[in-house]
Amino acid sequence: MATKMYKVQKPYKRKGNLYHYIIKGVSNYSKNLDKRKAASIKRYKTNIKEIANSSVVQQMKQFNHHSHTSCFTHSVHVSYMNYLVCNKLNLDSYAAAKAGLLHDLFLYDWHHYKTKQDERLHGFEHPNKALKNAHKYFNLTKKEGDIIVKHMFPLTFTPPSYKETFVIVMTDKICSVGEVLDRYLRK
Numbered sequence: 001m002a003t004k005m006y007k008v009q010k011p012y013k014r015k016g017n018l019y020h021y022i023i024k025g026v027s028n029y030s031k032n033l034d035k036r037k038a039a040s041i042k043r044y045k046t047n048i049k050e051i052a053n054s055s056v057v058q059q060m061k062q063f064n065h066h067s068h069t070s071c072f073t074h075s076v077h078v079s080y081m082n083y084l085v086c087n088k089l090n091l092d093s094y095a096a097a098k099a100g101l102l103h104d105l106f107l108y109d110w111h112h113y114k115t116k117q118d119e120r121l122h123g124f125e126h127p128n129k130a131l132k133n134a135h136k137y138f139n140l141t142k143k144e145g146d147i148i149v150k151h152m153f154p155l156t157f158t159p160p161s162y163k164e165t166f167v168i169v170m171t172d173k174i175c176s177v178g179e180v181l182d183r184y185l186r187k
Contacts, residue, residue: 044083048097052076056137057101069179075101077179081171086164092143096164099147102134103127103168127152 060072079100086096106129131149143162150160151168160166
């Protein structure tokens with residue numbers, strides 16, 4: 001004797017059911033989140049496009065920075081994370097994105113760099129070199145300069161003057177650790 005198969009309707013498919021409204025709400029929120037994320041990425045790209053495409057910033061692609069990550073890629077990671085965090089905190093996300101892109105504009109491979117007389121190690125010295133290069137090629141605000149020159153705090157002894165600078169202190173470390181670990185986690 002054959003058993004009869006009954007089709008069980010899933011509770012979230014029944015209109016008027018609490019599950020239906022919860023699932024529908026989560027689905028709509030997710031769609032809106034995707035739209036907001038796409039809009040955020042578009043605004044970020046629009047803000048940094050000119051700087052990112054400049055020949056001096058493009059030179060950063062030739063220099064290895066952390067593990068298998070180029071200096072350019074690292075700077076884009078930091079720039080975008082700065083943008084997101086500062087945007088969320090209602091800080092100056094444009095300055096944070098711009099300075100994040102320029103914070104390591106020292107233009108040499110620090111792994112093979114020989115320090116000159118009266119020069120400190122790369123970790124202490126490169127923020128000043130990056131700031132000098134950034135000023136040479138771009139117009140910077142005081143805030144953007146502070147973000148660049150103090151991104152290595154506490155190695156650079158002078159504390160940040162702006163909230164956006166505190167953000168890059170964290171995002172630079174987070175991105176650096178992620179880029180170094182990525183090499184080992186992908187094996």
